[in-house]
Amino acid sequence: MRTTAKIDELDIYVWEGKADIVDRVARCMASFDVEVIRADDIAISPERTALRPSLAIISVSVIDSGALILRDWQAAHGMPVVWVGAAPRDHDPAMYPSEYSHILPLDFTCAELRGMVTKLVLQLRAHTAQTLESSALVANSECMQALLHEVDTFADCDTSVLVHGETGVGKERIAQLLHEKHRRYGQGPFVPVNCGAIPDGLFESLFFGHSKGSFTGAVVAHKGYFEQADGGTLFLDEIGDLPLYQQVKLLRVLEDSAVTRIGSAAPVKLDFRLVAATNKHLPQLVKDGAFRADLYYRLAVIELKIPSLEERGAVDKIAIFKSFIASVVGPERLVTLPDIPYWLADAVADTYFPGNVRELRNLAERIGVTVRQIGAWDAARLHRLLALARSNQPVPAESAAEVLVDRSKWDMAERSRVLAALDANGWRRQDTAGTLGISRKVLWEKMRKYQIFDEEPETRESE
Ligand SMILES: Nc1ncnc2c1ncn2[C@@H]1O[C@H](COP(=O)(O)OP(=O)(O)OP(=O)(O)O)[C@@H](O)[C@H]1O
Ligand SMILES: [Mg+2]
Structure with missing residues (x-):
């Protein structure tokens, strides 16, 4: 999914014991939106840890002093722990039991600390995102039952589908479902593209791909989104944000069912199913001249409206x-x-x-x-x-x-x-x-x- 590798909005609880590390951690993390909290003498608030991702940095001297048992800590606070060893550089990781998997030497550098923190933050986010993304699609209400019925009816058609609805209603989930339920395209790839985030001047390269040597730096051939989706589903998210000049190019590919890579003369025939999504009112954009009517009719052969949660x-x-x-x-x-x-x-x-x-x-x-x-x-x-x-x-x-x-x-x-x-x-x-x-x-x-x-x-x- 779309995860960012940024360390931000993070609380780091440091339990330093005799090691004197709080100030070093704070200095190393000063350029991030991170709060470093000395945890030795405080009761950690579960409300706060529920609101912000948190991790702990604990000196092994705390364990040596008998003040802490690893399993108790993790059971109580459920946050990952980075251990700071008792000795400078030459400590032997094999000395630690396997559950001590994140260990820094006592004289850790800022680069080492940041590297470790980034790795843990990514794991933390990927874990939560994955558990939540894999949770079942819920559709108990009558309007959602009706929507799933429509999905079943149209999933196996080859025509384009436009999914629309307010922000966060599950447009991408439904697009994925349409993909999975198609007898043929469901066996192929599902390629999601956020049309609101295509940098100017990169549309052709990203969508059409390029052949080897077509421009300086094109050392290998590259498949564009259309080719990547061949045999499967191309999911064009936020289609209402696609600028007019890019809409023309998209329309041409849909009409020809073929693309020509940049630097190549030979068009490649393609076969994919198009599902587009938007939270905008496309007919209004068409009236305002911000969206091409011909593209709208091509995309909205079948329209599915996802009901709001309300x-x-x-x-x-x-x-x-x-x-x-x-x-x-x-x-x-x-x-x-x-x-x-x-x-x-x-x-x-x-x-x-x-x-x-x-x-x-x-x-x-x-x-x-x-x-x-x-x-x-x-x-x-x-x-x-x-x-x-x-x-x-x-x-x-x-x-x-x-x-x-x-x-x-x-x-x-x-x-x-x-x-x-x-x-x-x-x-x-x-x-x-x-x-x-x-x-x-x-x-x-x-x-x-x-x-x-x-x-x-x-x-x-x-x-
Ligand atoms: N019916 C549902 N049951 C369970 N989870 C759902 C359901 N619909 C959506 N979700 C979850 O809600 C979150 C948002 O869904 P999704 O990204 O598909 O929405 P969206 O309409 O594409 O949002 P946006 O407008 O921000 O692009 C995801 O985590 C998704 O798994
Ligand atoms: Mg979406």
Whole structure:
């Protein structure tokens, strides 16, 4: 995926013991957006480590002094550790057990430290991105079910598809699905190209490729995106950002189904499926003269609109949230936790996410890390993370009506869940609350809200 190799927004906790390394670490990292925190005497805040990627640099002198056990540290804080050895240069890494895989000598140089930190940051990001990207596609709402039905209907056509929808709704996920479901092209490559990021003057070289020796520096032949996608799918993301002069060139290739590499006279015949995506309103761009009408009609043979998260409603919000939480917390830790509490699922359903699934994913990631580290659904901490996610976003007027419809569906579903749990527990409130993973007080509030009455004497409420 698209990862950057930058070290930024990182907290480094340094536990120096007798080694005197905090100032050296701070000096070496001074040119990055990194906070270096002396960790020897402080309690590390799980909220902060949930919000920013963190790693630790620990002197082995801390272990020698008996103040720290590696496994305890990692279990408590879940962050990677760089160890700083007891001796200058000539220490023998074989002396360390295999779990000490990131070791620097006591007299480490800035280049060595930065190299190690960069490697760990990349691993950290790749790991999170990979677990989240591989989580299942959630589509429980009616509108998403309808969309998947359309995907199934059109996946096997050879014609172009235009996928549109707000930012972060999952346009690329759907493009990938269209690719995988095509009997023939699905066996070939999926080549994603961000049309908003093509540097001026490089369009031809990137899209058409070049033959060997076609210009100074062209020492080997290079396949362009069109050729790379031959036999598979070319995914043109952010197509609305393609400048007009590049649109003409794209159109010509689509009409001829052939490209000619720069420096070559022979056109190469190509066979690929084109899927384009945009969060812009292309018909409006056509009206404004910013997008060619002929290209628009060629791309939008089939149009798929991805619903926003707000349109999908609580049922999808909660399912997506739960699925991301499960990926972040991990299966071993998840089984030791009670189910996601109702108040949290409710709060997620009530939050408006203008950045759609991606924004919900970010919130789930923060909450997941916090829960993993403290091993509980800590209401006070999680409310603060929720408040942070909600701080800048009023619900837009136009979707308010749909939100209300979704809310009442969600309420009905919740009422049934509460009733079923009461029945299953013979209407004993203590047991029902346990089954639902909520307190008796919250159960009581829900029963009042949904007008659920029973024969249980009022006195038992205050047991
Ligand atoms: N239905 C879904 N279920 C689970 N995860 C999803 C779903 N849709 C999208 N995602 C996840 O949400 C994130 C954003 O999806 P994606 O990149 O496909 O959105 P996009 O519409 O292309 O975003 P942008 O407008 O920023 O280009 C990804 O991590 C993706 O895996
Ligand atoms: Mg995208």
